[in-house]
Amino acid sequence: MVFVLIKVPLIFLAYLTVLLYFCIFSNNIIIGCIFLLSLGIALWRKFYVFFPLLLIFGIYFYLFNAYHSQKMALPEVAFHQITPRIDTLQVNGDLLSFRGRVHDRNYQVYATLQSKKEQTFFKNLAQNCRISFTGNLEKPAAQRNFEGFDEQKYYSNQNIYRQIKIRQINAVKLTHNFNIWLLRRKGIVWAQSHFPRPMSSYMTGLLFGYLGKDFSQMTTIYSALGIIHLFALSGMQVNFFVEVLRKILLKIGIRLEFIPFFKFLFSIFYAILTGFSLSVLRALFQKNIPAKGLDNMAITTLGLLLVYPGFLLDKGGQLTLLYAFTISMLQQFSFTKSNIREALFKTFALNLIAFPLLIFDFFSFQPLSIILTIGFGLIFDKIMLPLLLITFLLSLTGLSVNLNVLFLLLEKMMRHLYQWFSYTPVFGKPSLIGLLGLFLTAGLLVDALRKKKLRFFCAFSLLLILFFVKHPVAPxxxxxxxxxxxxxxxxxxxxxxxxxxxxxxRLTLPQPKWKKAHFSTNxxxxxxxxxxxxxxxxxxxxxxxxxxxxxxxxxxxxxxxxxxxxxxxxxxxxxxxxxxxxxxxxxxxxxxxxxxxxxxxxxxxxxxxxxxxxxxxxxxxxxxxxxxxxxxxxxxxxxxxxxxxxxxxxxxxxxxxxxxxxxxxxxxxxxxxxxxxxxxxxxxxxxxxxxxxxxxxxxxxxxxxxxxxxxxxxxxxxxxxxxxxxxxxxxxxxxx
Incomplete structure (x- = not known):
């Protein structure tokens, strides 16, 4: 199995389109050279149909990029009212944040609450509204440090080009219009108000893709252990809910040929209910495309780039697509006769292929996460998700089931693990050439695991690249x-x-308990x-x-x-x-x-x-x-x-x-x-x-x-x- 020699035209078209995408958005000469070389291979293989398709995609990406630049350069327009997207409302101590819309433009909004009464109002707000305010309009912060977070780029990828700092909320006018965002907000507020913490946090995280600021300490722990992705709603959750839907439809007598239509409608509903999580979008695309294997992966990639052009500008989008692609590749091959060995091998291979992108984005990797993902993945998807769904649905009928002791025990276990493994191995950030080298050697290593001599050569090459990544040459x-x-x-x-x-x-001053916010440190x-x-x-x-x-x-x-x-x-x-x-x-x-x-x-x-x-x-x-x-x-x-x-x-x-x-x-x-x-x-x-x-x-x-x-x-x-x-x-x- 040599990945680069598998000749699947549709997946090759997706590969060329992704290269073209990064040529336009990153303007990198190395990616440009790889794209031109790949175009030459397409010409040699007589894949002529690719060229008009690539031209269409190229024009589309160029216009989208130009749209970004134009929006960032637009003059600021004064206004004093905004309509929040209600499901994005977050209260963190005396800090309020949400995303809002004015005159067809999206804004990220921050405000400081003036009283505990105001805090309680916004915590429990489950109705659409319009907020009148006095405040300042400004651009998000640009990148501050080498390889640091670029707030401006992060928000522009989500079609947000300005943020509002509210000095004073003058009035909140409740409205009675209904939309799907309100349904998501009602679900979140219901869970938070009817279930104790931390159970409510796991419920909103696994059912609605929402983790509040009060979960920040556990977010740090799950991140350090390399399993925060368990809260990223994806294929497992999608499969679970789609299977539940299929069984219900069959039970009530819906004919088999109509089920794909209902699955499609549910997919749209579930994507909105989870806040358009990138991993959910990817999983729903794959679930609703009739093609199989790599063809399914290729159509999913092309479809996502058309529907959501900013998809691959986000780290989460890149990772979910890489994981899905690698799983599709590994499903094409059988490596051993033992089911257990097969599962372990594929888990190792999946993490090895994802490893270069993980250290490129996050600079470190927790090897323990491979084992923890297997164990806790089963707990989250096979036990916690069904339990939380049933408990949530029962609460709507007035029946209350308190499972909080299970989540308290889980968090106690996670804290102990964190104490033992608080230092995550650090590898540094590879250059683009280093990243490509790591991908190549990781892919060859997976291919060569059964060939002893080649296996050691690939492993040595991988370690050599990692050495140069971790040890910069220049003082x-x-x-x-x-x-x-x-x-x-x-x-x-x-x-x-x-x-x-x-x-x-930063200097922190004593504050009343209700004002204390959960902050990551500077x-x-x-x-x-x-x-x-x-x-x-x-x-x-x-x-x-x-x-x-x-x-x-x-x-x-x-x-x-x-x-x-x-x-x-x-x-x-x-x-x-x-x-x-x-x-x-x-x-x-x-x-x-x-x-x-x-x-x-x-x-x-x-x-x-x-x-x-x-x-x-x-x-x-x-x-x-x-x-x-x-x-x-x-x-x-x-x-x-x-x-x-x-x-x-x-x-x-x-x-x-x-x-x-x-x-x-x-x-x-x-x-x-x-x-x-x-x-x-x-x-x-x-x-x-x-x-x-x-x-x-x-x-x-x-x-x-x-x-x-x-x-x-x-x-x-x-x-x-x-x-x-x-x-x-x-x-x-x-x-x-």
Missing amino acids: TITMIDVGQGDSILLQDRWNQETVLIDTGG ADNTLIPYLKAEGISTLDHLILTHTDADHVGDFLTLARTIKIRDVWVSPGELKVPTFVHQLKRAQLPIHIVKSGDKLPIFNGHLEILSKGYTHKGDNDDSIVTYGDFFNKKFLFTGDLEQEGELKLLKAYPRLKVDVLKVGHHGSKTSSNPYFIRQIDPQLALISVGKKNRYGHPNQETLATLKKAQIKILRTDQVGAVQLIYHHRKWQVKTVR
Whole structure:
């Protein structure tokens, strides 16, 4: 079985169409070359009918892409009323979010609720309405970090080009019109109000494809164990409901030839009921197409691209299509005479083929997920889904069945597993060439599993590619965009040595219980994905410059996800009780710094110039580090202020630097003009949050830097900043 030699014209047409799709949407020269080579094969095989079809698809994709660009460039139009798509309503503490529609345009909406009464109203709202508000209209945030989440791209793929930040809800007018979204909302609210947690969360997740923010902790656990996809409604659920429908129709006397028509109507209903989940759409397409095997897969792919052109721009769409394609391929072949061995082999092969795309999208892979998916997949699909459906239907008749103890036991088990396997193996993000190489070697390895010599060659090739993915060749220094905070990564070639200076974090203030929202930390969205993309599963050293939350607030989150060999702190930081409590909880080796301490990295050392001046763990107690790396001098100052800067100069009167990480986010209390003149940097890096409440960086500081003719790079303007040592010189790269 060699995948590339199977000659199925229809699947080859789907393959060419997908290549054309990515040529248009990614504008990548490598994909373009593969597409042209594949076109040549089609011409050689005399598949002439493909060419007019590809032309039609190409025009369609081009127009869709142009439509995206046009919508993003449209001028903002002021309005003060919006109609929510009621099934997207989410209440998270005092935060309200939903998707709405005005003048045939879709918007993502956020609001802060003003009272517990208002919170209760929206939690239980199961009626269409129109909301009058006062607020701001703006574009979603662009990508902030290398390989980071691009909110703008994510929403545009769903035909959303603006978001609304509501300052005040002025009125809510209830309407009595009915639509299918309302039916989904009523089902969700019914489950949430008639069943206890966590049972209600599993019910809304498995029946309606909806997981609320109150399930966020368990979402993290299921994600770390690699089985969050169990909540992604797909083929198993579709097969279950379609089979139930078929049996009911036959019981009530519907003739067999009419059943496909009813299945089609049910498919539309179920797709809407589950919020147009991509995996459900794919499964329903496959279920309603009469063709079999790879022909079914090909028609499904082409149909999805016509009906939902943004399908393959979404990670979920890519994964569900890859899984379905691989299953279709594996069904064509029988590998062993034992049913158990056959099932195990196909499970292994499926995960091996999916592995390259999983690490391309998520940078890590939990091997345990293969076993957990088999075990918990059966529990979810064969036991929980029928039980929850029956329980939900019984509740509509007034009969209440409480199965919450089963879900409490399940979650207890999952938490224990998470404690044992909290660190997920990290592989890094492959380049496009690396991704294609991994797909090729994974496919050949599946094909060669019964051929010993070829098997070892393919396995070695796969591991070799993974080694280069996980161990970048070029040394880099990256100022990660963590918003209003600091986090700087020093990464030696081959990941020989890694040093992180600060973790970023956000200040949290005490709030009434009803206002407390379930948030992922800032590090979960910025720092940790970047470290994983770079193949970093272990940090050699973490330097925490001082105790402000925007520098150390995400320390514990980082420690739970990435292994840390030791933490460097100043003596003054150990006088701050809350910080000491964090260190104790982390249970990591601690090194108390002193001036002159050195960490070997690059071609030199990162040296501690100051262990702090106030002994209080505050701004002027920041640990200051310096390094002369490949003939460029770097100075990292934490939140050092002007008094500390002058003390630093007094201790090191001949200090000169090429690259300065500006102290205290460019505040007017830092960057003393005399200090700047004396150290004479060429490049100033400022880590600062966009539109932050402190007004950083201060205009006086910017004027000081500009007067000294220093180039300024700010994370609020250009996103993350990376300095790469390549061809014997440092090169600067920014996200935007």
